[in-house]
Amino acid sequence: xxxxxxxxxxxxxxxxxxxxxxxxxxxxxxxxxxxxxxxxxxxxxxxxxxxxxxxxxxxxxxxxxxxxxxxxxxxxxxxxxxxxxxxxxxxxxxxxxxxxxxxxxxxxxxxxxxxxxxxxxxxxxxxxxxxxxxxxxxxxxxxxxxxxxxxxxxxxxxxxxxxxxxxxxxxxxxxxxxxxxxxxxxxxxxxxxxxxxxxxxxxxxxxxxxxxxxxxxxxxxxxxxxxxxxxxxxxxxxxxxxxxxxxxxxxxxxxxxxxxxxxxxxxxxxxxxxxxxxxxxxxxxxxxxxxxxxxxxxxxxxxxxxxxxxxxxxxxxxxxxxxxxxx
Amino acid sequence: xxxxxxxxxxxxxxxxxxxxxxxxxxxxxxxxxxxxxxxxxxxxxxxxxxxxxxxxxxxxxxxxxxxxxxxxxxxxxxxxxxxxxxxxxxxxxxxxxxxxxxxxxxxxxxxxxxxxxxxxxxxxxxxxxxxxxxxxxxxxxxxxxxxxxxxxxxxxxxxxxxxxxxxxxxxxxxxxxxxxxxxxxxxxxxxxxxxxxxxxxxxxxxxxxxxxxxxxxxxxxxxxxxxxxxxxxxxxxxxxxxxxxxxxxxxxxxxxxxxxxxxxxxxxxxxxxxxxxxxxxxxxxxxxxxxxxxxxxxxxxxxxxxxxxxxxxxxxxxxxxxxxxxxxxxxxxxxxxxxxxxxxxxxxxxxxxxxxxxxxxxxxxxxxxxxxx
Numbered sequence: 001x002x003x004x005x006x007x008x009x010x011x012x013x014x015x016x017x018x019x020x021x022x023x024x025x026x027x028x029x030x031x032x033x034x035x036x037x038x039x040x041x042x043x044x045x046x047x048x049x050x051x052x053x054x055x056x057x058x059x060x061x062x063x064x065x066x067x068x069x070x071x072x073x074x075x076x077x078x079x080x081x082x083x084x085x086x087x088x089x090x091x092x093x094x095x096x097x098x099x100x101x102x103x104x105x106x107x108x109x110x111x112x113x114x115x116x117x118x119x120x121x122x123x124x125x126x127x128x129x130x131x132x133x134x135x136x137x138x139x140x141x142x143x144x145x146x147x148x149x150x151x152x153x154x155x156x157x158x159x160x161x162x163x164x165x166x167x168x169x170x171x172x173x174x175x176x177x178x179x180x181x182x183x184x185x186x187x188x189x190x191x192x193x194x195x196x197x198x199x200x201x202x203x204x205x206x207x208x209x210x211x212x213x214x215x216x217x218x219x220x221x222x223x224x225x226x227x228x229x230x231x232x233x234x235x236x237x238x239x240x241x242x243x244x245x246x247x248x249x250x251x252x253x254x255x256x257x258x259x260x261x262x263x264x265x266x267x268x269x270x271x272x273x274x275x276x277x278x279x280x281x282x283x284x285x286x287x288x289x290x291x292x293x294x295x296x297x298x299x300x301x302x303x304x305x306x307x308x309x310x311x312x313x314x315x316x317x318x319x320x321x322x323x324x325x326x327x
Numbered sequence: 328x329x330x331x332x333x334x335x336x337x338x339x340x341x342x343x344x345x346x347x348x349x350x351x352x353x354x355x356x357x358x359x360x361x362x363x364x365x366x367x368x369x370x371x372x373x374x375x376x377x378x379x380x381x382x383x384x385x386x387x388x389x390x391x392x393x394x395x396x397x398x399x400x401x402x403x404x405x406x407x408x409x410x411x412x413x414x415x416x417x418x419x420x421x422x423x424x425x426x427x428x429x430x431x432x433x434x435x436x437x438x439x440x441x442x443x444x445x446x447x448x449x450x451x452x453x454x455x456x457x458x459x460x461x462x463x464x465x466x467x468x469x470x471x472x473x474x475x476x477x478x479x480x481x482x483x484x485x486x487x488x489x490x491x492x493x494x495x496x497x498x499x500x501x502x503x504x505x506x507x508x509x510x511x512x513x514x515x516x517x518x519x520x521x522x523x524x525x526x527x528x529x530x531x532x533x534x535x536x537x538x539x540x541x542x543x544x545x546x547x548x549x550x551x552x553x554x555x556x557x558x559x560x561x562x563x564x565x566x567x568x569x570x571x572x573x574x575x576x577x578x579x580x581x582x583x584x585x586x587x588x589x590x591x592x593x594x595x596x597x598x599x600x601x602x603x604x605x606x607x608x609x610x611x612x613x614x615x616x617x618x619x620x621x622x623x624x625x626x627x628x629x630x631x632x633x634x635x636x637x638x639x640x641x642x643x644x645x646x647x648x649x650x651x652x653x654x655x656x657x658x659x660x661x662x663x664x665x666x667x668x669x670x671x672x673x674x675x676x677x678x679x680x681x682x683x684x685x686x687x688x689x690x691x692x693x694x695x696x697x698x699x700x
Contacts, residue, residue, distance in 0.1 A: 202513070246602060
């Protein structure tokens with residue numbers, strides 16, 4: 001049995017990860033630290049789960065823990081990773097890995113020195129449609145058109161998401177926040193490194209779009225952002241269109257909801273979100289990497305690569321020209 | 328009474344009736360008014376290949392007042408066949424001969440891109456009105472000469488950009504203009520296909536056609552400019568050669584183009600390299616506004632699914648990217664403008680700008696740089 005600590009309730013992903021940990025047969029949530037936004041919700045959950053609760057992050061929190069899941073505001077990742085690594089506690093750190101490249105490097109280095117498992121969960125990796133596409137692709141990917149639209153965090157009820165709109169705390173707005181998921185999926189399909197990025201991000205960083213060129217010649221157009229803010233639209237919109245020399249693969253929304261949403265039509269359409277299968281898969285992979293003492297599938301380096309493309313995108317949009325990678 | 332005076336009387340009489348009707352029914356529905364237009368106008372269709380066959384003949388036949396008086400193609404069989412279908416009086420294999428026919432009022436050019444400038448200028452200089460398929464020309468210099476020739480001859484020059492007449496894009500444009508999704512910030516236009524012509528066809532020759540960028544991209548640039556109603560400031564583009572035909576001819580068959588407008592961004596995704604069976608998913612249009620999103624796709628609006636041992640999506644419209652009736656409305660617009668000496672929805676100057684932006688994308692691909700317009 002692994003003892004898991006949850007660090008922070010700032011990111012709404014925590015609401016999906018806590019149930020996934022709770023339902024895992026080899027895991028127990030032993031402690032919750034409420035540092036950051038939504039501390040009251042964290043406290044309530046700790047009472048419900050009947051585990052120890054911490055207001056602040058202190059060394060005592062890491063005692064007797066095997067691993068932690070970090071859902072804090074991204075600017076805190078560095079500090080939390082340092083403490084956990086020193087205590088030899090494994091880390092599942094929600095994305096983005098960090099708010100800049102320097103911290104990303106430091107986080108990866110620290111985790112390595114601490115000899116711990118470090119994983120960043122990207123749900124898309126586990127989606128059956130993406131895995132099927134990967135299996136079907138023969139030869140080089142020539143072109144990918146990828147869309148990922150998410151709900152504007154401002155619309156999440158009874159949850160403090162104000163930090164999403166603070167660049168210091170979150171690192172990025174809509175383009176980076178949502179796009180990073182898709183970048184991970186794209187890298188998984190292409191298996192090559194990005195070499196050039198040209199991006200246009202709207203001035204409120206509500207959404208953006210990028211042309212990314214990869215070393216193996218693949219061309220990618222990515223558009224992502226918080227563009228689903230209204231009405232009863234589905235939470236996520238995703239499209240992935242892949243062209244190889246002789247094959248086109250089109251994946252629409254089921255990329256994110258393998259058990260697809262259902263819709264009730266009455267006076268208006270009512271969508272039901274049946275949840276995303278990626279979260280339990282990420283938890284499984286993380287737990288298994290610890291139990292089997294191996295590297296997790298999505299390593300710090302992968303998260304760093306997606307971060308680098310994103311940051312290059314912001315530089316490109318600001319300077320109005322193409323940016324070369326690595327930065 | 329000889330036949331000439333007879334037809335004169337008929338023309339005069341029909342004009343009188345037309346005027347009376349127009350006065351009587353000032354609020355006649357759009358379409359009914361249009362039927363009265365173009366009476367006595369004689370058109371010659373030059374270049375009797377694909378677009379002529381699929382669209383222009385249909386368009387001209389649906390305008391009652393206009394007569395297709397001649398067809399013309401350097402391939403005799405084609406000109407003859409088109410002549411038969413249209414019941415035209417004559418067919419020609421030499422446009423100069425056709426131009427000396429004083430009966431013809433309008434030359435409709437459905438010729439390959441690299442011939443647009445030369446033939447337009449010849450026809451204008453011969454005192455004919457010219458309707459020329461898009462893109463305006465292969466090179467900007469040529470397009471400039473076309474503008475000059477039109478000015479000098481005092482005849483009209485119309486470049487056919489049919490997207491603006493398609494009811495789907497019209498409805499979308501109307502909806503955007505009404506503020507339905509707030510201020511439009513981003514448009515993505517995607518047109519993909521499998522170019523069905525062999526490697527030695529002029530389409531695959533970049534010098535002659537400009538590749539997929541000029542042939543399809545010009546449509547997309549037009550649509551973007553029209554919907555946003557603002558000027559393009561910067562262009563950044565990438566091109567790829569995917570198919571064997573593309574590589575053999577050093578011509579791009581997939582292009583991605585960014586347009587930076589005043590405030591907005593547009594993205595164009597045009598390709599000839601999507602497998603043949605992809606055809607039903609030919610085009611899509613996405614718009615993001617400050618207050619909502621809009622999506623249009625053939626794959627939502629137009630699919631036919633046939634299930635056998637495999638699932639198939641047969642293409643049932645030969646021109647899925649443009650509604651066939653758009654060509655009819657486009658020609659009606661040109662006929663109307665010729666008669667009333669009015670500016671069409673897409674003026675020749677606007678067509679010139681569309682070409683300029685599209686060619687800036689070509690330059691961007693070549694230089695790997697952002698091009699300022």
